[in-house]
Amino acid sequence: MEPLRPVSRRAQLALGAAFFVVFFALWALATFGGAIDSMFLKDPLYTLVTGYKLFAEFNFIRDVGVTIWRVLGGFVIAALIGVPLGIVMGAYKPVEAFFEPFVSFARYLPASAFIPLLILWAGVGETQKLAVIFIGSVFQIVLMVAVIVGSTRRELVEAAYTLGASGRDIVKRVLLPGAGPQIAEALRLVLGWAWTYVIVAELVGSSSGIGYMIMDSQRLLDTGQMIFGIFCIGVIGLASDLTFKWANQRLYPWAF
């Protein structure tokens, strides 16, 4: 191995898949071998069968759907408010000076700590779930987008000015298109975090969703179901990540 030397696409895929194999092999070894009591950790096969039952008998697909809907709902609302605000902050320094200190403060308010308050304000319905994800995402998006837009190369802006661009042109024709790929990348990261908030939101005061299923399984001490639920989140997360990456490469061919 040499530092920073790239690997071929095939080797990359094979290596990536290999670790999954290693992971499941170790899990199987630990559980089938009896090193870990099945009360604490079920074996892979049992987990898989439980997963199948969840879908076949308990309509788990509905829970998965509800959770995805909540994540996307909260995330999209946060992006619709956060991205434009971040762009304006990045472009216009007085606006940034006005919002930035508060947003930086609000960013550290843990979304999960708001759950009791949000239940009080909005009940245990969908509004509360969306609100948790919204609070968890929006401040991060605002700050990241503001930094991205603000760090546009000064020379590009100056070049545009010498070509006769107006202030509005600079925002529309230089800052926005230039920041596109990085904004998309920031949204991809925040979407990942949104998944953490949704599960926390569903662990408390919920009657549907993956988080609810995990909570429910705890009562029955069914570690197989819990692990399967967690795995589902991982698989959905990976899928959304790949979709985002694929879309970015399509949208911004010049950046890749």
Added chain:
Amino acid sequence: MGFLAIEGLSRVFPGVRGGAPTRALEKTDLAVEDNDFICLLGPSGCGKSTLLRIVAGLDSPSTGRVMLDGAPVTAPGPDRGMVFQSYTLFPWLTIEQNILFGARSTQAKAADLISRVGLKGFENHYPKMLSGGMQQRTALARALANDPKILLLDEPFGALDHQTRALMQELLLGIWEADRKTVLFVTHDIDEAIFMANRVAVMSARPGRIKAIVPIDLQHPRHYTLKTTREFSDYKALLTEQIRTEAMKAAQMEEVSP
């Protein structure tokens, strides 16, 4: 009173953290005629880029003013096209779209310039797919397509290798000989200044000011073989002497200042 008049222009940058202010440009006057090709020649840190940026409207003078065609310059505008030393093509636009960026650029002008700077076949490439020389040719075409009254060039070939640089000089000179645009060209390369300019304005080290204006009486069209002629080396000897003293002053100053 020239086409472009630089009158009593100076620029002082405020001191950083209570330090002494930097006098980048001492009171400077310069008259540029229509169709003139002037090179601002000086060692690094002599304020030549500051002067150019003020003419472009990207920086404001501490005293004095810049008049272009009778109107004072206060902000950047399409009448002063600029090519920068760093690569400033918009990476999200293709070569053709970059050249069409300026409001006064048209499809026809873009097509014409693309062929003149030798970028036919690369219209739909993104800038990162092109070499440095090609990117600067695009930047030149982009500035020209917007039909400016004056072309400002801030060491546009500074980041290119020697051979590419020589070719770019010929290309730019060819365009100037054909169109007779007014050009203000900043460089620290003596050969480049002599080869391109009608007049070379030699700048002194910090604080910068124009210490001499040397007319270059070499015939147009100029060919690269000019660089090996006797007249050329005479100019070179003259300018080298002028610049050397300034470069030494600048180097000493840098040693003294923290």
